Amino acid sequence: MTKRLCIHGLAIAGLLASVAVPASAADTITVASWGGTYQEAQTKAFFDPTAKELGITIKQDTTNGLDDVRLQVTGNAVKWDITELGADECARGSKEGLFEKLDYNVIDKTGINPKLVHDDWVGISYTSVVLIYRTDVFGDKGPKTWADFWDVQKFPGRRALSGSQATETLSVAALAKGIPIDKVYPVDIDGALQSVDKIKGHIDAWWTSGAQAMQLVKDGEVDMASIWNGRAGTLKKSGAPVSFSFDQGVLTADCMVIPKGSKNKDLAMKALAKFVSPDLQANLPLYVDNGPANEKAFETGKIPQDRIKDINSSPENVKKQVLQDPAFWRDTLVEATEKFNNLIQQ
Amino acid sequence: MSIVSASLDHAGKPDRAFNAEALDADARREARGMLALLSLGLFLVFAVIIVPIGWLFWLSLFDEGGQLSAANYARFFEQASYIKTFVTTFKVAFTVTGACVLLGYPLAYMLSQLPRRAASICLIFVILPFWTSVLVRTYAWLVILQRKGLVNTWLMDLGVISQPLPLANNFAGVVIGMTHIMLPFLVLPLYASMKTIDVDCLRAGMNLGASPAATFRQIFFPLSLPGLASGLVIVFVLCLGFFVTPALMGGGKVIMWAMRMEQTTSLYSNWGAGAALGVVLLAVTLALLGLFHWLLGTRATGVWSRR
Numbered sequence: 209m210t211k212r213l214c215i216h217g218l219a220i221a222g223l224l225a226s227v228a229v230p231a232s233a234a235d236t237i238t239v240a241s242w243g244g245t246y247q248e249a250q251t252k253a254f255f256d257p258t259a260k261e262l263g264i265t266i267k268q269d270t271t272n273g274l275d276d277v278r279l280q281v282t283g284n285a286v287k288w289d290i291t292e293l294g295a296d297e298c299a300r301g302s303k304e305g306l307f308e309k310l311d312y313n314v315i316d317k318t319g320i321n322p323k324l325v326h327d328d329w330v331g332i333s334y335t336s337v338v339l340i341y342r343t344d345v346f347g348d349k350g351p352k353t354w355a356d357f358w359d360v361q362k363f364p365g366r367r368a369l370s371g372s373q374a375t376e377t378l379s380v381a382a383l384a385k386g387i388p389i390d391k392v393y394p395v396d397i398d399g400a401l402q403s404v405d406k407i408k409g410h411i412d413a414w415w416t417s418g419a420q421a422m423q424l425v426k427d428g429e430v431d432m433a434s435i436w437n438g439r440a441g442t443l444k445k446s447g448a449p450v451s452f453s454f455d456q457g458v459l460t461a462d463c464m465v466i467p468k469g470s471k472n473k474d475l476a477m478k479a480l481a482k483f484v485s486p487d488l489q490a491n492l493p494l495y496v497d498n499g500p501a502n503e504k505a506f507e508t509g510k511i512p513q514d515r516i517k518d519i520n521s522s523p524e525n526v527k528k529q530v531l532q533d534p535a536f537w538r539d540t541l542v543e544a545t546e547k548f549n550n551l552i553q554q
Numbered sequence: 555m556s557i558v559s560a561s562l563d564h565a566g567k568p569d570r571a572f573n574a575e576a577l578d579a580d581a582r583r584e585a586r587g588m589l590a591l592l593s594l595g596l597f598l599v600f601a602v603i604i605v606p607i608g609w610l611f612w613l614s615l616f617d618e619g620g621q622l623s624a625a626n627y628a629r630f631f632e633q634a635s636y637i638k639t640f641v642t643t644f645k646v647a648f649t650v651t652g653a654c655v656l657l658g659y660p661l662a663y664m665l666s667q668l669p670r671r672a673a674s675i676c677l678i679f680v681i682l683p684f685w686t687s688v689l690v691r692t693y694a695w696l697v698i699l700q701r702k703g704l705v706n707t708w709l710m711d712l713g714v715i716s717q718p719l720p721l722a723n724n725f726a727g728v729v730i731g732m733t734h735i736m737l738p739f740l741v742l743p744l745y746a747s748m749k750t751i752d753v754d755c756l757r758a759g760m761n762l763g764a765s766p767a768a769t770f771r772q773i774f775f776p777l778s779l780p781g782l783a784s785g786l787v788i789v790f791v792l793c794l795g796f797f798v799t800p801a802l803m804g805g806g807k808v809i810m811w812a813m814r815m816e817q818t819t820s821l822y823s824n825w826g827a828g829a830a831l832g833v834v835l836l837a838v839t840l841a842l843l844g845l846f847h848w849l850l851g852t853r854a855t856g857v858w859s860r861r
Binding site: 272275278366372412413414415416423424427429546549550552553 | 638
């Protein structure tokens with residue numbers, strides 16, 4: 209008899225517990241990013257401090273990009289409250305109506321490039337596409353500009369460019385034609401394609417992932433390549449004989465959004481406000497080479513002076529680079545990518 | 555006499571009809587019973603094959619604006635890269651299947667002739683790669699085949715070649731990597747069918763004066779064809795949907811259909827764009843299987859039909 213009572217008691221306790229769980233779930237949000245060392249850095253820079261400050265739990269997941277968001281939103285099964293995307297994906301997803309509107313009374317946009325501040329998405333960090341070359345092949349007289357990269361007489365050697373990121377390869381192809389960095393956008397797509405056509409016979413690999421680009425350079429499969437600065441930095445730190453600079457780099461932004469139908473929209477808004485705040489943005493370069501999207505981060509004094517020169521979005525380095533325009537690619541990506549594929553998949 | 559036979563006729567006819575009816579009813583009941591036993595399987599086939607494929611086909615009929623249209627299929631003809639990718643896919647699949655046959659047949663033959671114990675040990679080595687991730691094996695091939703990889707370094711050290719051979723990041727690399735992964739799929743069914751060949755048939759041939767080569771050509775080889783055909787079909791069909799190996803070993807220059815699907819799915823906002831690629835691959839694969847079936851009889855599809 210007492211045993212049965214005891215079981216009843218347990219059942220009631222269990223019932224109470226199960227009622228209690230959803231109440232605390234309101235203080236939990238799920239954030240998705242790209243995984244790997246980048247997301248580990250974000251965890252230390254953004255997620256952990258935000259969770260602590262707001263007294264909430266931030267669960268993490270990884271994303272493959274816009275398809276994942278599209279699948280969740282159109283399938284009415286949104287499991288993320290905030291997710292990271294590439295800026296051109298944000299621009300396209302915005303056009304498709306996949307995101308919740310952001311409240312800039314909660315999120316302070318000061319310090320973020322206006323091109324990355326939109327109704328339903330906001331910039332979070334930067335990656336640069338840079339030219340890397342092997343110093344065991346060229347010494348320090350390697351190709352420094354994209355025009356050099358295109359000059360197969362002066363710089364003979366094996367080459368790799370991105371085959372999966374048409375936007376980035378078309379941007380560097382435009383630079384290779386001698387177009388100054390402030391005139392690259394809006395990209396003359398047909399002109400850039402002609403430029404790709406000139407070099408494509410000399411390309412030994414069209415890489416489709418950051419890891420592949422890194423492997424090609426590391427193993428000496430190619431002597432020069434376009435590569436993301438984070439990967440280039442990792443190579444250099446690991447002692448590979450390589451050199452790269454931010455001259456003529458292509459700055460591409462990453463952004464964050466709240467997928468339409470997020471169950472914790474308001475809390476997500478508060479968390480996102482923290483992520484883009486100068487204080488937390490300044491944490492990011494302490495752990496990873498991707499620069500902060502909020503330039504006020506450089507005024508916090510948190511980033512050591514000798515580190516600033518290695519950060520792609522520092523005011524000095526930004527001047528040397530092209531800022532990729534997400535709005536431009538939102539409207540031209542499909543057509544440009546198909547044309548690009550027709551050209552290189554021959 | 556006539557009365558007797560007449561009475562027998564009268565009595566027999568209804569009896570026979572009654573029997574036939576009863577037998578028919580019995581047969582029908584049995585058929586229903588059998589169907590009931592199959593129903594779970596049939597339901598599964600319907601739920602996990604027919605419905606999703608139907609849905610895929612349905613999705614492929616809508617454009618980005620959600621309108622019924624043939625835009626997803628028209629794209630194949632408007633953009634040169636699709637046809638090109640499609641041709642590449644089949645070129646790779648045919649080459650890999652051919653390479654698997656050339657390597658796999660002698661291997662399976664050797665295994666079938668070895669004593670049981672030795673054969674089991676050798677079979678472990680055939681199956682072992684199965685347990686290693688495709689990704690790991692592909693990277694291993696990259697390490698072996700690339701310009702500064704093992705093969706090129708050795709050949710250059712030995713003075714056989716002066717320039718590294720282009721073995722990775724191209725068509726050759728994809729074929730080598732995929733052949734390694736696909737080989738067990740050919741060897742296992744082939745070995746199984748070779749083991750069922752009655753040794754007495756071969757002995758009889760030899761007894762009648764045929765040389766070992768003639769015995770092999772006239773008796774063993776024709777009897778091994780069903781196994782070869784089923785292995786061949788499995789390898790070919792699996793090749794058509796390959797992603798990892800061409801993505802890593804092709805250096806972005808060998809784009810296969812599955813890679814194209816991934817690109818298209820992330821490029822277009824409607825699922826139909828990618829779905830159409832799936833539908834086309836499925837249709838062409840089925841057509842090819844039909845062709846195999848027609849050319850090789852039930853042998854090719856023998857894995858599915860009664861032997």
